[in-house]
Amino acid sequence: MRVKLNFFKQDMFFWLLRSYLFHGPRLFVAGWKDGEGQGRGRGGFRDGFRGGFRGGFRDGPKVVYVPPPPPEEESSIFSHYATGINFDKYDDILVDVSGSNPPKAIMTFDEAGLCESLRKNVTKSGYVKPTPVQKHGIPIISAGRDLMACAQTGSGKTAAFLLPILQRLMADGVAASKFSEVQEPEAIIVAPTRELINQIYLEARKFAYGTCVRPVVVYGGINTGYTIREVLKGCNILCGTPGRLLDIIGRGKVGLSKLRYLVLDEADRMLDMGFEPDMRKLVGSPGMPSKEDRQTLMFSATYPEDIQRMAADFLKVDYIFLAVGVVGGACSDVEQTIVQVDQYSKRDQLLELLRSTGNERTMVFVETKRSADFIATFLCQEKLSTTSIHGDREQREREKALSDFRTGQCPVLVATSVAARGLDIEQVQHVVNFDLPSSIDEYVHRIGRTGRCGNIGRAVSFFNPESDTPLARSLVKVLSGAQQEVPKWLEEIAFSAHGTTGFNPRGKVFASTDTRKGGSFKMDEPPQASAPSPAAAADDEEWE
Numbered sequence: 306m307r308v309k310l311n312f313f314k315q316d317m318f319f320w321l322l323r324s325y326l327f328h329g330p331r332l333f334v335a336g337w338k339d340g341e342g343q344g345r346g347r348g349g350f351r352d353g354f355r356g357g358f359r360g361g362f363r364d365g366p367k368v369v370y371v372p373p374p375p376p377e378e379e380s381s382i383f384s385h386y387a388t389g390i391n392f393d394k395y396d397d398i399l400v401d402v403s404g405s406n407p408p409k410a411i412m413t414f415d416e417a418g419l420c421e422s423l424r425k426n427v428t429k430s431g432y433v434k435p436t437p438v439q440k441h442g443i444p445i446i447s448a449g450r451d452l453m454a455c456a457q458t459g460s461g462k463t464a465a466f467l468l469p470i471l472q473r474l475m476a477d478g479v480a481a482s483k484f485s486e487v488q489e490p491e492a493i494i495v496a497p498t499r500e501l502i503n504q505i506y507l508e509a510r511k512f513a514y515g516t517c518v519r520p521v522v523v524y525g526g527i528n529t530g531y532t533i534r535e536v537l538k539g540c541n542i543l544c545g546t547p548g549r550l551l552d553i554i555g556r557g558k559v560g561l562s563k564l565r566y567l568v569l570d571e572a573d574r575m576l577d578m579g580f581e582p583d584m585r586k587l588v589g590s591p592g593m594p595s596k597e598d599r600q601t602l603m604f605s606a607t608y609p610e611d612i613q614r615m616a617a618d619f620l621k622v623d624y625i626f627l628a629v630g631v632v633g634g635a636c637s638d639v640e641q642t643i644v645q646v647d648q649y650s651k652r653d654q655l656l657e658l659l660r661s662t663g664n665e666r667t668m669v670f671v672e673t674k675r676s677a678d679f680i681a682t683f684l685c686q687e688k689l690s691t692t693s694i695h696g697d698r699e700q701r702e703r704e705k706a707l708s709d710f711r712t713g714q715c716p717v718l719v720a721t722s723v724a725a726r727g728l729d730i731e732q733v734q735h736v737v738n739f740d741l742p743s744s745i746d747e748y749v750h751r752i753g754r755t756g757r758c759g760n761i762g763r764a765v766s767f768f769n770p771e772s773d774t775p776l777a778r779s780l781v782k783v784l785s786g787a788q789q790e791v792p793k794w795l796e797e798i799a800f801s802a803h804g805t806t807g808f809n810p811r812g813k814v815f816a817s818t819d820t821r822k823g824g825s826f827k828m829d830e831p832p833q834a835s836a837p838s839p840a841a842a843a844d845d846e847e848w849e
């Protein structure tokens with residue numbers, strides 16, 4: 306073991322030295338970022354030589370990055386990928402709606418009563434029939450009810466909240482957006498990462514195409530002056546990451562008196578330890594309508610029980626809980642494989658795997674920003690076109706990485722948790738968990754980057770018993786819940802980690818849904834404390 310470790314250290318040392326000489330310090334010192342307009346824990350200069358510089362350059366120089374304008378041509382705005390062979394199987398998923406007097410589900414988009422322009426945009430987006438979360442979610446939102454919705458990754462949650470909001474705004478004839486020193490949006494949508502909120506904004510912009518509703522997006526890492534100018538041009542739907550949103554409200558550029566909708570996408574993440582204070586600050590902002598006077602909507606594929614209880618603070622008492630399928634369950638269109646490895650063989654196994662997948666688009670998840678850089682550089686040196694995304698990369702680089710991955714120019718994307726949730730990228734055939742996350746919900750979100758919208762995907766996870774044993778039990782449950790093969794060795798690890806009594810890995814999993822029913826999701830497992838956000842646990846990942 307010791308010999309192995311020394312080899313590993315030597316290997317790392319020379320590799321680091323080589324990389325430093327080839328790539329210069331840029332690889333290790335991620336640089337200035339996010340200083341402007343934040344002055345908060347998650348902003349500022351967070352970098353490779355942590356400790357050394359940390360704090361010293363916190364505010365950094367002014368962020369000048371202005372993202373390229375979104376596409377203007379209709380063909381790009383409405384470009385979409387095809388639904389997969391399992392799209393129709395969504396109809397077989399069991400749906401549980403709880404709460405008083407839930408409105409009846411719709412079966413078609415025609416029944417949604419969308420106004421003509423919105424209906425046209427839905428068709429141009431390639432949507433023929435609604436997914437279950439849309440069938441149930443749209444009428445619930447249209448009826449003015451608060452909603453906590455849970456549906457598997459890639460099953461259309463974004464449109465489930467955007468369509469009824471846009472419909473209401475159009476039906477009520479919101480004032481066409483025009484320049485004003487203070488903007489009063491009707492809806493605010495929050496999400497945990499910059500790339501995700503930008504994606505939601507582009508979806509909102511697509512569905513609002515040709516109407517007078519104007520969505521705007523604000524997030525960290527881009528020039529604040531530019532952001533403010535965009536907002537002041539007119540803003541009906543404000544999409545933002547929490548820091549930038551609070552900043553822009555704090556500057557008095559956004560008033561909340563007309564706010565009708567507050568949407569928390571990836572709601573469990575928005576309410577866990579990392580973001581909860583920001584969310585409380587947001588709902589406590591001057592002018593924010595009370596929960597009785599606004600509609601609050603929450604969406605995610607996972608809802609730990611304690612987070613669900615806390616979420617009730619933000620919702621009206623009679624909110625509706627909608628569960629499509631298994632709460633916290635993995636998407637069954639993803640074929641999951643768990644491979645037992647030791648730490649030192651991971652790199653070679655990854656290489657072998659990627660060589661066998663050819664040019665298929667693959668996301669490789671690692672636990673820390675540093676390993677993201679290491680692994681990406683390693684793969685590049687092995688002649689695999691690879692890019693990386695993590696919180697220490699500048700926003701310009703993050704967006705470039707994502708775009709290179711989307712276009713297939715770099716078919717391999719090495720990512721930290723920052724890319725685990727929500728991102729909807731065409732043709733991601735594989736997800737590799739080079740490092741398994743510490744929380745099972747994070748695992749569910751990561752593997753959900755593939756197998757979207759009825760398409761088939763594959764996820765391979767490296768399980769190192771030395772570090773991953775605490776995840777074994779939940780992993781067995783998620784695998785069996787998604788009708789996947791559970792390796793015997795994993796069952797044994799889960800069994801011995803748990804002790805000998807009462808553990809039935811194939812037992813009733815995720816039994817109940819709505820915490821108001823008093824049940825626990827996982828019948829034979831005590832409720833877990835909300836896991837510290839993977840971000841916080843892992844190398845202070847920077848999320849927004």
Ligand SMILES: Nc1ncnc2c1ncn2[C@@H]1O[C@H](COP(=O)(O)OP(=O)(O)OP(=O)(O)O)[C@@H](O)[C@H]1O
Nearest residue numbers: 432433434435436458459460461462463727729758
């Ligand atoms: N009714 C539909 N018909 C065809 N395609 C759809 C439909 N609804 C959504 N889609 C497409 O399915 C893909 C996944 O949708 P979306 O990103 O909203 O999933 P999600 O449930 O929010 O996933 P995640 O949990 O990962 O955030 C998107 O490309 C979206 O445009």
